[in-house]
């Protein structure tokens with residue numbers, strides 16, 4: 530069993546780093562940490578970065594988890610390799626590029642590239658928002674799955690992932706008490722389905738709704754409230770068609786695991802929004 534502490538970063542390929550910088554700072558509110566000829570590092574909390582754009586193919590998207598115990602990195606690699614999962618050890622240059630001490634990569638059954646990082650770097654300085662969106666930090670990702678039942682089994686078999694709820698066949702998974710760090714959504718493709726940043730309160734969600742409308746940003750869902758996590762949410766579209774989300778999902782599952790029962794919601798818009806907002810996001814419509 531590979532024990533994960535939390536989701537840590539995403540990496541997105543793009544052909545237009547300027548557009549990515551403008552959107553992620555002026556619109557989302559992330560802080561630029563560093564920009565090079567082929568990298569853009571952005572932070573949203575106390576970590577060195579939680580999002581890195583790299584010059585490359587926009588279909589190249591990576592999600593990273595931090596290991597609970599850094600010393601188990603080699604064991605994690607061996608477990609995945611023995612199970613026939615495509616995987617490899619990151620080089621020291623690749624680790625430096627990610628601002629971690631070491632990492633292992635693997636492909637989930639859909640083909641998504643996931644990285645397991647050991648001793649990721651903290652920032653010595655606080656997160657200073659580029660705009661006041663109320664961001665508290667990187668929250669979770671939606672990830673595309675060509676077979677959510679198969680991919681759920683993969684995560685439950687190899688990792689300490691637990692099911693918090695289902696929407697149709699799609700599980701919302703957690704590796705710590707927060708309601709979910711990853712949700713698997715049925716799709717015909719691999720890749721990141723959305724990137725969530727947690728905000729402090731519903732006022733932040735609504736302020737951003739007005740702000741994004743003024744800036745003519747495409748709103749794809751919300752404002753609304755998720756019946757699963759309880760969070761108020763707003764989804765909008767960024768560069769290369771990547772969907773970003775703000776939410777204040779503060780629900781935590783801390784009860785005895787033997788008594789917690791994941792809830793089954795039907796694959797219906799009402800399972801994504803208890804207020805009646807309708808998603809303009811293919812994977813949320815089944």
Ligand SMILES: [Fe+2]
Nearest residue numbers: 671723725774
């Ligand atoms: Fe979300």
